[in-house]
Amino acid sequence: MRLGDLVAELGGELLGSPDQTIRQIASLDAADSGCISFLANPKYKAQLQTTRAACVIVAPAVKDEAAARGAAIVTPDPYLYFARLTQWWARRVRPAATAVVHPGAVVDASAVLGAGVSVGPLAVIEAGAVVGEGAVIGPHCVVGRNARIGAGTRLSARVTIGFDCVLGARCIVHSGAVIGADGFGFAPHQGRWEKIEQLGAVHIGDDVEIGANTCIDRGALSDTVIEQGVKLDNLIQIAHNVRIGEHSAMAANVGVAGSTVIGKHCTVGGAANIIGHLELADRVHISVATTVTRSLNQAGHYTGVFPLDTHADWEKNAATVKNLAKLRERLRALEKACNKNE
């Protein structure tokens, strides 16, 4: 692809020939002379001297260094530019979904499909479901009774959308995701568990992305809510009646227990867990593998992870952890004794 076409589409100041062609996007260290690359993090600036990339996307601050070595595109935010470049690239190299309903799909007569909808082979769309204009329903998806899928939303192969659940526009849902399974609710009774039927649904806003095999349970009485712009990675568990605020993002394997409310613009590291009935303020950031056991009313960065060590050293320290309260008592006693002595 020509650099000239790229800049015509995505903007930026091109230093070098618009006729130069590139055939791949690559990182600075992996790039060869057919590649375009980018410098987003100033700490990799030295790689500008060593990369073989034909063209590098850079910030104005390194414009001169970049120009000295070859073609460059100068833009205020190279990482954002790179993101848009990947989108442009994907549109060019990937075939668009054909706007047809595969004859092997099972679409109920009462389902309503908008203009330009694509339904893959062996997908099932149940009674009363509504699929918005231009949406793509992958092979083997199940869109439950009365569910609604927003315009331009794409379900990869094998996604389950439960009955009555609602997805906004331009969402992306990856394979194996389950939206709208029952929340986990039981009343204990004489040593058994009496099921609490989950009468709510799941409501997902616009521009939400949901990873492979992630589960978002339906609410017990009211809905589980994922606000617009939220990004969830793979294998995440969102329990009933959770609410996740706009533009928050969670890495893989996270668990959020029932009725917890998470603010806007939060991030949650992989495998972190947030117990139920908490509130997290906007712009709270949780580290990987951390367990959140209380509400967090202030923006900030929170962590709780046992530090890694060699197994032998861990064994010694972990044994002491189990006696920590006693250790503190001993220290206190010693402080007292010493003070008396003085």
Place this chain on the structure above:
Amino acid sequence: MRLGDLVAELGGELLGSPDQTIRQIASLDAADSGCISFLANPKYKAQLQTTRAACVIVAPAVKDEAAARGAAIVTPDPYLYFARLTQWWARRVRPAATAVVHPGAVVDASAVLGAGVSVGPLAVIEAGAVVGEGAVIGPHCVVGRNARIGAGTRLSARVTIGFDCVLGARCIVHSGAVIGADGFGFAPHQGRWEKIEQLGAVHIGDDVEIGANTCIDRGALSDTVIEQGVKLDNLIQIAHNVRIGEHSAMAANVGVAGSTVIGKHCTVGGAANIIGHLELADRVHISVATTVTRSLNQAGHYTGVFPLDTHADWEKNAATVKNLAKLRERLRALEKACNKNE
């Protein structure tokens, strides 16, 4: 729905008019004048004064307060009553599965379907499988060779039941669950892993509920066993030859490693992990995100979680954790020195 009908079905003492109608179940704080609500936890008693619910389900102890504000249903266990109300509600508002085999399902000629079985579109039922009376097999389910599904059991869309596996009666299995994949067993040999074929199956009792994308592996030689009444949330891993005792319950993301035996009436918090070859007594309760590394022979509540803190404070404390054994030595030395001084 009429309060009179509700009490006729579910019991309890109705204070107020049987002709009052309700159109929704809601929590005390979310209820409006068309709602029925419940007070299960005495600590929310103050909400009785502020709720707009048309009717409140209460325990005898608060009968007078409840009656003073409007209609009420008095019952010894309001939470249990609420659970049964949700069940009654779901039966009324949700269409029952039609007892037909969808023409798009692939049912082997040698499979045996009981009376009133419903098989959804594109489900696959393999040779020799037996499906009990009134069971519901959702769209896209796969019931493997010689598997047996008990009467009244419901598989949501896209459940996999492996060959030879057995499910009891009245089970509920949610989308994406995989029952009977191979257990993870290999013999190391010259730096490679030699597969141990998993020759057992999975045996699940009556009234078990299994969450979305949860995996229960088949046993290596004998079966993996889930006893009756067990409730498993989403994204749980149950390894080969585990046994989970009656009426135990596990929250999402839990992992139980191979051959571990868990007692009856246990609860395991979300994302907790239990290593292999352990035994947990009846009525053991494990906290969220805790790692169980030894057998627990006594009922009780067990925990092991690094406490949450701001990242800055965590960093300081975590650094000290890594020197804890040395810290203890220093304290011991100081104690010795001080004792000598005295």
Place this chain on the structure above:
Amino acid sequence: MRLGDLVAELGGELLGSPDQTIRQIASLDAADSGCISFLANPKYKAQLQTTRAACVIVAPAVKDEAAARGAAIVTPDPYLYFARLTQWWARRVRPAATAVVHPGAVVDASAVLGAGVSVGPLAVIEAGAVVGEGAVIGPHCVVGRNARIGAGTRLSARVTIGFDCVLGARCIVHSGAVIGADGFGFAPHQGRWEKIEQLGAVHIGDDVEIGANTCIDRGALSDTVIEQGVKLDNLIQIAHNVRIGEHSAMAANVGVAGSTVIGKHCTVGGAANIIGHLELADRVHISVATTVTRSLNQAGHYTGVFPLDTHADWEKNAATVKNLAKLRERLRALEKACNKNE
């Protein structure tokens, strides 16, 4: 099955009659007189005296004890022998997949199926996909556009292989696994997340096994790579551009974040997490539920887990953990004061 046939196939020295028949493989303690069992771990040697097994697979060191009690097969590595026995057994008791394409499968005309390929009911094989000789594609699998499946590879029911992804020969992939969903990549922009299209794929070597509901994401620019002989258990998350070295193995619920490179012959315990952009040397072993937050350049065994305790004791110790840095300061002050006194 006759012991003589078994030894003819798998080798080893048979002590006892080749005509003795067995009908099951069982552990020493579960075996009855129709069973064959094995003694791999010397610590269970006492069970040789009590087992009712008809035949026991043993190492030369216990040949005499074994012979004294009945039939035995003597072999240098009984556990390896047991593994191969399970394979032999499975081949005999499980029907081989029939090399046919089920008429209910949807196979694109441009897909290429090798000789002896089996495609289950309702599987979808998209345009340009290539399936190697003797491969088994289970019911409800989706093999994406231009994906390649190696010879002899077996996909269980309901596996998703994304477009352009490559699997080697003799792989086994269990139900619900998702190979080639998008990696989790976004550029922050004005409080929103701009998607970075994932332009790489997934490349999996020969003899890899992938557990149920495990996810391996496609790379951002280059491929995510799983080298030959790797074994992954269920519900594992492998993020974009991870590389896992030959013959490494990971237990269930593990998460590996983006661009991390793991060496050969490593093992990772269940629910462990490895953050992104790290390097782990060959033969690194990570304990269950440990979080790896730095590169590990030396082979060895690493751990970081909060030790389990009763909840009451944990509460006391955890409170002290949160004041550990201060505790250290107090100790230091006391040491100073005491030294001065002396």
